[in-house]
Amino acid sequence: MKRIACLILVALLSLLSAPLRAQMPHDAIYMPRKTVCIAGMYGESTWTDYWEGTLKRENLNIGRHTTRTAAIMPAIGISNRVNLILNLPYVWTSTSAGNLMGQKGFQDLSAWLKLKAFDYKGLSVNPIVGGSIPVGNYVPDFLPMSIGLQARTVTGRLLLNYTHPHTGLYVTTHGSYIWRSTIRIDRDAYQADNRVYNTDEVSVPNAYDAAVRLGVVRRAWQTEVFAERFACVNGDNIRRNDMPFPTNNMQMTQVGWYGKIQPRNIGLNARVAYVTDGLNAGQSTSYMLGLLFQLNGK
Amino acid sequence: MKFNTRTILIAALSVLGLSAVLTSCDKTIEEPQRVAYSPADVDAKAGSWKTYILTAPTDVTVAAPASTSSAAYLAELNDLKTKSASLTREQQEAVVYWGAGAVYRWNEIARELAARYNVPPASNADGKYPVPDAANPLADPKFPFANPPYTARALAYLSVAQYDALVATWHYKYAFKRAAPSKTDASVRVALPVSALPTYPSEDAVVATASYTILKAMFPGEGPFLDAKLAEHRESRLWAGMNVPSDLAAGADLGSQVGAKVMARARTDGMSASNNQTxxxxxxxxxxxxxxxxxxxxxxxxxxxxxxxxxxxxxxxxxxxxxxxxxxxxxxxxxxxxxxxxxxxxxxxxxxxxxxxxxxxxxxxxxxxxxxxxxxxxxxxxxxxxxxxxxxxxxxxxxxxxxxxxxxxxxxxxxxxxxxxxxxxxxxxxxxxxxxxxxxxxxxxxxxxxxxxxxxxxxxxxxxxxxxxxxxxxxxxxxxxxxxxxxxxxxxxxxxxxxxxxxxxxxxxxxxxxxx
The missing domain is CATH 1.10.606.20 (Vanadium-containing Chloroperoxidase; domain 2)
Incomplete structure (x- = not known):
C-alpha cells in the first residue's frame, strides 16, 4: 500500500499536459509507449433477486446481497500498439439479512496483453489475451458469500473498433472465450450434475463473453453505453432452494453506461450497469468509481 | 519517469504464461477408483451370525438348486460362456464398477440419493413451508427431505437388510455348496477374482434386490434410476462370468423376502410421526x-x-x-x-x-x-x-x-x-x-x-x-x-x-x- 501511495504522490507532482488515455481490456484505447495509467477503483454490486436455475426469486435469509470491490489497475504502454493491463481486486461480501458470515480478501490477479494488429482509417483489429491467478486462499464454494471461484483462467479475445476520426464517435465489439481450471475445495465430496463426486476436485465451466459499445471519445472525455453478455458453455443449475456452487452454469446479460473525464494527468471514470436477464446469477445493479493517474515516461 | 520495458513485458508474459500452464485444458475430474478383490476371509461360518430382523436364516426360503451335472445347469453354463466371451466397453465398465463390491456400491448409491434429496423445502407465497408428500415424491418440495435423521435411518435399514440377507445367503450357500461356474467348467471366462465361496444364491443378486427394496421405499421418486441400477448389477454378474441366471434368480428371491421383512419394521418404527409439530x-x-x-x-x-x-x-x-x-x-x-x-x-x-x-x-x-x-x-x-x-x-x-x-x-x-x-x-x-x-x-x-x-x-x-x-x-x-x-x-x-x-x-x- 505504501508503494501505491508513493506512486499517487509522484503522479500528483508530475501534472503534465499530455492527453490522457486511461484504458480497459475491452476497449481499443492504447497508452503511448513508456506511459502508465494507474486506476484506483471502488465498486459495489448488489442484488435482492436472483435466478435459481430459470426461477427468479428472492431469499429472505439473504435480503440484499452486496459485493464491494477495491482494485488497483495499472495500464502500461509497452509500445504504442502493445499495452499491458494488470488488475488486483480486494473484495468484501455481505448480506442485509440472515446469518451467513461475509467473506473478504484479495481475489485474483489478472493480466491482459492488448495488441493493435491492424489499424486503417479508424478501423482497428485488436487481439487480446488475458490470464488470472488467485492470490488469496479464500473459500470458493461458500456461495453466494465467497469472493471468487479460485479458478485460474486464460482468456482469448478479439476486439474490433471503428472510431470516426473527426467526431470521435465509436463502436466497439468483442467476443472472448474463457478457459477456467478445475479447483480444489475443502470437502472431499460434493454434488453436481445430479450425482455425487467423491473427490475435492471441482470442474468450473468454461465461458464466453461478448459486448457491444457505442460512444464518443474525445481528448479529455469519453462516454458510452454498452451491452454485455457472459455465459458458461456448460454447467448445472442451482438445485431447488439450495445454494449456488462453482459448477453452476452462470449467465447474465447486462446493460450500462461508462464515462471518463481526464483533462490532465488526473482523471475520473465511472460505470453503472444493470443485469436484465440471467441464469444462476443475481440480478445485480452495480456502480464503479475510479481515480486515474497518468505517469509519462521520458 | 523511466520504465524498463523489457522487465514489464517479461513480468506480464510470465503471469499470462503461468496461468496458461496452470489452466490445463483437461477438465476430467479424477475420483478414487475402487477395484475388485478376493476377500481376505470368505467367512464360511457367517450363516450362523446373529441377525437383526430375521430370527433365523430359515425365516426366508430358497429352493434347492439343480445339480451342476443337470442338463438345465449345463445349458446355463453354455449361455454364460457366450455372454461373458467378449464384452463391449460399457459392459466392461459395468463389470469393473460392480466388481468393487455389492454392499460397497449400494451404500454409495444410497449416499448419492441422500445428497440429491437433502434440501429443505422452500417457503411458499403464504410464508409457509409445504411438507414433502410421499405420494407425490417429485413435486416441489421433493419427498423425502433427506436430512441427517432421515438419512441415518435410511442407511440403517439398508445395511440391516443387506446384513440379514447376506447371513441367510451364507447359510444357504453352504447348505447347497454349488461351486462357481468357472470352477465347474474352467472354460468360463471370468473378469473378476473367484473365491472359494459357493455361488447359489448369488450374494450380488441378494444385496441388489434387498437394497433396491429399501431404497425404493425410502426414495419413492427414484424407481427408474433404481430399476436401471438393479438390472445393470445383475447383468454384470453374467458378463463377468461369475453367476449363472439361477444363482441370480435365487438371490433376487431371497433379497426381496428379507427386504420386505425389514421394511415391515420400518413402517412401524414411529418415523411417520417424527415430524409431528404438535x-x-x-x-x-x-x-x-x-x-x-x-x-x-x-x-x-x-x-x-x-x-x-x-x-x-x-x-x-x-x-x-x-x-x-x-x-x-x-x-x-x-x-x-x-x-x-x-x-x-x-x-x-x-x-x-x-x-x-x-x-x-x-x-x-x-x-x-x-x-x-x-x-x-x-x-x-x-x-x-x-x-x-x-x-x-x-x-x-x-x-x-x-x-x-x-x-x-x-x-x-x-x-x-x-x-x-x-x-x-x-x-x-x-x-x-x-x-x-x-x-x-x-x-x-x-x-x-x-x-x-x-x-x-x-x-x-x-x-x-x-x-x-x-x-x-x-x-x-x-x-x-x-x-x-x-x-x-x-x-x-x-x-x-x-x-x-x-x-x-x-x-x-x-x-x-x-x-x-
Missing part, C-alpha cells in the same frame, strides 16, 4: 419449567418449523428407551451463566478472526444441504475402511450395519436431547456462521453425537485405526464450533454421548457369533 408446545413448556428462559427459535425467515421434533421417539436398534433416558447428557450451561458467557465469547472471537484452517475444518465436516449428511460421511468412511481391509460381502455388511444402527441410535438420542432441552443457537446472540445454520435446537451437537458413535464402532472393527477415527470424530465435533453454529458444551457433551451410544453397537458386535 409436540413442541409441551417440550418448550417443560424446558422453561427447568429454568431455560431463552428457548430455541427458528432463525429462518419466515420462521421454519423445527426439523423432525418427534424423531427422538423413533425406534432404537441397540438399546431400549430406558437406556436412552440414561444416555441423555445433563443440561447445557444456562444463558447468562459464566460458562455460557465464556462459550459465547469463544464463538465471537472466531467470528472476528476465523483462521483459514478453522474454515477448512468447518467446511470439510459441514455435510450440509446438498450433501450426504454426517451419517453418510461416516458410512463412506466405514465402507472405505472395510474395502481396504478386503472384507467379504457379509463382513462388510456387518460393519456397515453396526455403524449405521449406531448412527441412527445417535440421531434418535441426540434429537431426544435437543428437544428435551430446547436450547438456543449462537445465532440468537448475534453470531454469524461460515457453514449455514440447521433449523433445530442447539444442545447437543448432532455432528458430535453421530461422529462419536461411528468412531467408537469403527475403532472396535479396525482397532489398529482407533487413533485415526477418534481424531476424525474430535475434528468433526470441533468443526461446529469453528463454523460458529454450536457452543463448546454442545459439542463436548455430544461427542461423549455418541461414544457411549456406539458402545452398545460394539457390545452387540462382540456377541453376534462372528467371533470378531
Amino acid at each position: 409436540v413442541t408446545a409441551a417440550m418448550i413448556e417443560a424446558a422453561k419449567a427447568r429454568g431455560l428462559a431463552d428457548i430455541w427459535v427458528s432463525q429462518e425467515s419466515p420462521a421454519r418449523p423445527p426439523m423432525l421434533p418427534n424423531y427422538g421417539a423413533v425406534s432404537l436398534w441397540n438399546f431400549d428407551r430406558a437406556t436412552l433416558v440414561k444416555l441423555r447428557p445433563g443440561p447445557a450451561p444456562l444463558p447468562g451463566s459464566d460458562q455460557f458467557k465464556k462459550e459465547l465469547a469463544e464463538l465471537q472471537a472466531i467470528q472476528k478472526n476465523q483462521t483459514r484452517e478453522q474454515a477448512r475444518i468447518a467446511n470439510f465436516w459441514a455435510d450440509g444441504a446438498g450433501s450426504y449428511t454426517p451419517p453418510g460421511h461416516w458410512a463412506r468412511t466405514a465402507a472405505d475402511a472395510a474395502h481396504e481391509a478386503r472384507f467379504s460381502e457379509v463382513r462388510m455388511a456387518r460393519t456397515l450395519a453396526l455403524v449405521s444402527t449406531a448412527l441412527q441410535d445417535a440421531g434418535v438420542c441426540c434429537w431426544e436431547t435437543k428437544f428435551y432441552y430446547y436450547t438456543p443457537r449462537p445465532q440468537q446472540f448475534g453470531v454469524k456462521t461460515s457453514v449455514g445454520l440447521p433449523n433445530f435446537p442447539s444442545y447437543t451437537s448432532g455432528h458430535s453425537t453421530f461422529s462419536g458413535a461411528a468412531a467408537a464402532v469403527l475403532s472396535y472393527v479396525f482397532p489398529e485405526r482407533t487413533n485415526e477415527f477418534m481424531a476424525k470424530a474430535q475434528e468433526a465435533s470441533v468443526s461446529r464450533i469453528y463454523g460458529m453454529i454450536h457452543f463448546r458444551s454442545d459439542c463436548e457433551s455430544g461427542l461423549v454421548c455418541g461414544k457411549n451410544i456406539g458402545a452398545y453397537a460394539v457390545s452387540r458386535g462382540k456377541a453376534d457369533g462372528s467371533g470378531l
